[in-house]
Amino acid sequence: xxxxPSDNSAYRILFxxxxxxxxxxxxxxxxxxxxxxxxxxxxxxxxxxxxxxxxSPVAVRAAELGLPILHASxxxxxxxxxxxxxxxxxxxxxxxxxxxxxxxxxxxLDLPRHGWVNLHFSLLPAYRGAxxxxxxxxxxxxxxxxCVFQLEEGLDTGPVFSRLVRDLQPGxxxxxxxxxxxxxxxxxxxxxxxxxxxxxxxxxPQSGEPSLAPKLDQADxxxxxxxxxxxxxxxxxxxxxxxxAWALLEERSPATxxxxxxxxxxxxxxxxxxxxxxxxxxxxxEDLPEGAADLSAPPPAPPPAPSPAPSPGHLxxxxxxxxxxxxxxxxxxxxxxxxxxxxxxxxxxARGLPEGTRFQTGSTAETATEGTR
Numbered sequence: 001x002x003x004x005p006s007d008n009s010a011y012r013i014l015f016x017x018x019x020x021x022x023x024x025x026x027x028x029x030x031x032x033x034x035x036x037x038x039x040x041x042x043x044x045x046x047x048x049x050x051x052x053x054x055x056s057p058v059a060v061r062a063a064e065l066g067l068p069i070l071h072a073s074x075x076x077x078x079x080x081x082x083x084x085x086x087x088x089x090x091x092x093x094x095x096x097x098x099x100x101x102x103x104x105x106x107x108x109l110d111l112p113r114h115g116w117v118n119l120h121f122s123l124l125p126a127y128r129g130a131x132x133x134x135x136x137x138x139x140x141x142x143x144x145x146x147c148v149f150q151l152e153e154g155l156d157t158g159p160v161f162s163r164l165v166r167d168l169q170p171g172x173x174x175x176x177x178x179x180x181x182x183x184x185x186x187x188x189x190x191x192x193x194x195x196x197x198x199x200x201x202x203x204x205p206q207s208g209e210p211s212l213a214p215k216l217d218q219a220d221x222x223x224x225x226x227x228x229x230x231x232x233x234x235x236x237x238x239x240x241x242x243x244x245a246w247a248l249l250e251e252r253s254p255a256t257x258x259x260x261x262x263x264x265x266x267x268x269x270x271x272x273x274x275x276x277x278x279x280x281x282x283x284x285x286e287d288l289p290e291g292a293a294d295l296s297a298p299p300p301a302p303p304p305a306p307s308p309a310p311s312p313g314h315l316x317x318x319x320x321x322x323x324x325x326x327x328x329x330x331x332x333x334x335x336x337x338x339x340x341x342x343x344x345x346x347x348x349x350a351r352g353l354p355e356g357t358r359f360q361t362g363s364t365a366e367t368a369t370e371g372t373r
Contacts, residue, residue: 008033008035008194008197009033009034009035011034011035011093011197012035012037012090012091012092013029013036013037013092013093013094013095013096014036014037014038014039014040014087014090014096015036015040015062015098016040016095016100016116017058017097017098017099018041018042018057018058018099018100018101019057019099019101021099021121021179022057022058022098023058023182024183024186025096025098025119025182025185025186025189025190026058026061026065028186028187028190029193030065031190032190032191032193034190034193036065037068037090038070038087038090039062039068040095041055041056041058041059042072042073042100042101043071043072044059070086070087072102073102074103075102075103075104075105076105080105081107084105087108092111093112093113093114094113094114094116094117094197095111095112095115095117096116096119096189096193097116097117097119098118098186098189104116104151106153109151109152109153114196114197115150115151116150116151117148117150117192117193117196118148118149118150118151119146119147119185119186119188120132120156121133121145121181121182122136122146122147122213123144123145123147123163123165124147124163124206124210125156125206125208125209125210125211126141126209126210128157128211128213129156129214129215130213130215131214131216132144132213133174133178133181134174134213134238134239135211135216135238136168136177136238137174137237137238138238139234140230140234141168142167142168143165143168144166144177145166146163146164146166146184147160147163148160148161148185148188148189148193149161149203149206157206157210158203159203159205160203160204160205160206161195161196161201161202161203163188164184164188166180166181170284170285171237171282171283171284171334172237173237173238173240173241173282174237174238174241175240175241216239216243218243218246220239221235221244221245221246222247222362223235223236223280223359224362225247225313225325225326225327225359226313226327226361228326228327228328228329229285229326229327230285232283232326232331233285236280236281236282236283236331237283240282244279245279245281246279247278247280247360248275248276248278248359248360249275249276249278249357250275250360276339277339278338279336279343280335280336281335281337281343282333282335283332284334285329285330285332286331286332288316288323288330311325312327313325313359313360313361314358315353315357315358315359316330317347317350317351318347320347321347322346333346336349
């Protein structure tokens with residue numbers, strides 16, 4: 001790929017994107033001197049706990065730059081055809097896409113002279129779909145990256161112009177990895193776009209075994225400590241910040257144990273331990289340090305007897321750390337967010353926990369979700 005032309009302002013570009021991760025690419029194209037004929041983004045959407053109707057991050061940045069904005073939730077149907085007509089009238093050289101959030105129909109693919117060029121955050125054909133970085137972290141992939149490819153009818157199937165590779169480190173959250181790729185990928189997109197429009201770029205068909213990375217939902221964030229420690233940490237980090245990793249905390253105080261025993265004698269279903277949903281905002285697979293207390297273990301009864309090995313879900317508290325017992329080891333919890341509270345360090349949170357506190361384990365996210373209803 002040769003150097004970009006000295007004056008990119010001769011090229012008219014449509015930029016299509018919606019979330020924070022697309023903003024660096026818009027800035028990179030502007031900084032490279034391209035004429036941004038318009039910015040296509042999704043309509044205002046409810047944000048935050050109060051569900052305040054807010055413009056997308058790309059719309060906010062486009063307004064700051066004084067760029068024309070097109071809002072469209074989809075490019076199909078009657079409304080979609082109207083948007084495509086407006087795009088056709090822009091006389092575009094190319095369109096750049098970064099996480100816009102809707103498919104471009106066949107009728108729209110040929111509107112720009114050089115088509116639509118997409119920045120995707122994976123090493124295609126691996127992890128095609130809406131959540132490539134999250135799935136890569138959850139799968140404990142050694143590497144991820146970004147590709148600039150030609151959009152076509154299939155889902156992320158087009159030929160690839162350029163790519164970059166990034167190693168994944170233990171303890172990195174998908175949010176941190178995606179923020180990093182958003183910046184490095186933006187530079188890749190701008191330089192690749194310049195080469196494409198100068199006639200100095202060629203695309204290679206994707207090769208290798210494809211895999212899919214569909215959007216994650218709340219149930220995908222359930223953390224089951226009965227799984228291996230590496231998988232537990234990967235689940236926590238892969239779903240942070242979205243859709244959010246979570247577990248159910250059980251407080252087994254003497255009062256709840258007594259109530260549970262009485263209910264069992266009476267044949268009743270009551271007396272279950274109090275449960276609290278806790279978001280887990282980061283974790284690292286790590287052996288338990290010496291001297292850590294097991295919050296879930298009862299005090300030793302005299303005469304002292306060997307304590308059984310802690311079961312998954314038990315919490316071990318050190319002076320400045322808290323570890324979660326998993327199937328084959330422990331993970332150090334970095335940060336947590338109890339229900340209705342702000343994020344805090346896991347160590348600070350654990351100091352206020354009573355003895356007998358543990359995380360619920362279960363074989364499926366559906367089982368745990370039922371406990372929160």
